[in-house]
Amino acid sequence: MPATRVLTALAGCLLTLSAALFLVPPRALPDRLAVIAEDAVRIDNDFYSTHDWWHVDQPLRLFNAARIPWFVQQWSHKLSGPSGDERSPTFLDVGSGGGIATEALARSFASARFVGVDLSEGSIVAAQRHAKVSGLDIEYIVGPAYDLPFSSATFDGAVCSDVLEHLHDVPRALSEIARVLKPGGVFVFDTINRTRFSWLLVVRIAQDLLHIVPHAAHDWRLFITPAELDLALRQANLVPCDLAEIVGMRPTVQLRPLFDAILGKYWTGGTRERGLLASLLGPWTLTAHQGGSYLGHATKAPVEEPH
Numbered sequence: 001m002p003a004t005r006v007l008t009a010l011a012g013c014l015l016t017l018s019a020a021l022f023l024v025p026p027r028a029l030p031d032r033l034a035v036i037a038e039d040a041v042r043i044d045n046d047f048y049s050t051h052d053w054w055h056v057d058q059p060l061r062l063f064n065a066a067r068i069p070w071f072v073q074q075w076s077h078k079l080s081g082p083s084g085d086e087r088s089p090t091f092l093d094v095g096s097g098g099g100i101a102t103e104a105l106a107r108s109f110a111s112a113r114f115v116g117v118d119l120s121e122g123s124i125v126a127a128q129r130h131a132k133v134s135g136l137d138i139e140y141i142v143g144p145a146y147d148l149p150f151s152s153a154t155f156d157g158a159v160c161s162d163v164l165e166h167l168h169d170v171p172r173a174l175s176e177i178a179r180v181l182k183p184g185g186v187f188v189f190d191t192i193n194r195t196r197f198s199w200l201l202v203v204r205i206a207q208d209l210l211h212i213v214p215h216a217a218h219d220w221r222l223f224i225t226p227a228e229l230d231l232a233l234r235q236a237n238l239v240p241c242d243l244a245e246i247v248g249m250r251p252t253v254q255l256r257p258l259f260d261a262i263l264g265k266y267w268t269g270g271t272r273e274r275g276l277l278a279s280l281l282g283p284w285t286l287t288a289h290q291g292g293s294y295l296g297h298a299t300k301a302p303v304e305e306p307h
């Protein structure tokens with residue numbers, strides 16, 4: 001019957017079209033490094049005030065296995081003075097959220113002073129509460145990345161962990177970070193590259209389909225490429241590491257829990273306490289692939305002494 005054939009063809013077309021729409025990322029912004037109007041993108045930075053930062057299935061916690069040792073390595077390497085400087089350094093976490101990265105860093109640098117700053121009051125309260133329970137002495141302050149509430153040349157190191165891809169004015173945040181860093185201070189970061197890979201994995205699969213990432217947590221158009229970040233860092237007087245030195249992050253998928261989950265044995269597998277997500281996607285590791293999450297560092301250029 002021709003009617004059925006027409007209908008089948010139509011259904012096929014619709015299916016192909018929706019698959020294409022699902023796979024194709026939106027058009028990129030004309031300039032990611034310009035000031036981006038709030039209503040130009042679909043991102044909700046307000047939900048963090050009530051966000052359950054320390055939930056067992058919080059994906060951000062999984063990244064720590066890869067990024068924290070790398071950050072610590074950069075800071076230790078770059079900040080160790082030629083004479084084995086003994087003083088205790090101070091570090092700033094910009095956009096510290098609930099303190100997932102801050103706490104892990106503070107544990108790795110027992111002698112250092114750590115300060116976390118975040119625009120979201122709810123997140124700061126959650127971070128303060130968790131630090132207390134963890135017995136960690138971290139100072140958390142409510143404040144914007146665009147106008148950091150610290151005097152110039154205060155910190156030896158600064159970090160933006162999963163923060164840059166949420167910012168509407170990246171150059172302004174970077175110049176603020178450069179301002180509060182001491183000359184020679186080291187900025188470390190991890191963020192997400194703007195690729196088809198990250199569109200599919202972070203936005204379509206993790207955010208829209210599986211809801212591992214909260215709805216409207218990311219707008220892909222705000223993701224930043226390593227080349228864009230390289231330029232923005234230089235303009236902020238932060239000398240970035242070589243692009244070739246930048247490393248990517250990927251999860252190691254745990255096969256055993258995956259099979260257990262498929263066989264319906266998840267709840268007896270002892271993975272319950274760690275959360276299903278943490279069990280399936282085991283600790284993240286460093287890779288050479290920068291198509292998704294990647295890490296890098298930059299050093300504040302020494303101020304030129306007047307002659």
Ligand SMILES: *[C@@H]1O[C@H](CO)[C@@H](O)[C@H](O)[C@H]1NC(C)=O
Pocket residue numbers: 193194195196225226289290291292
């Ligand atoms: C990062 O994203 C840019 C823009 O899509 C792309 O040109 C570049 O190849 C990406 N880098 C990697 C290593 O995938």
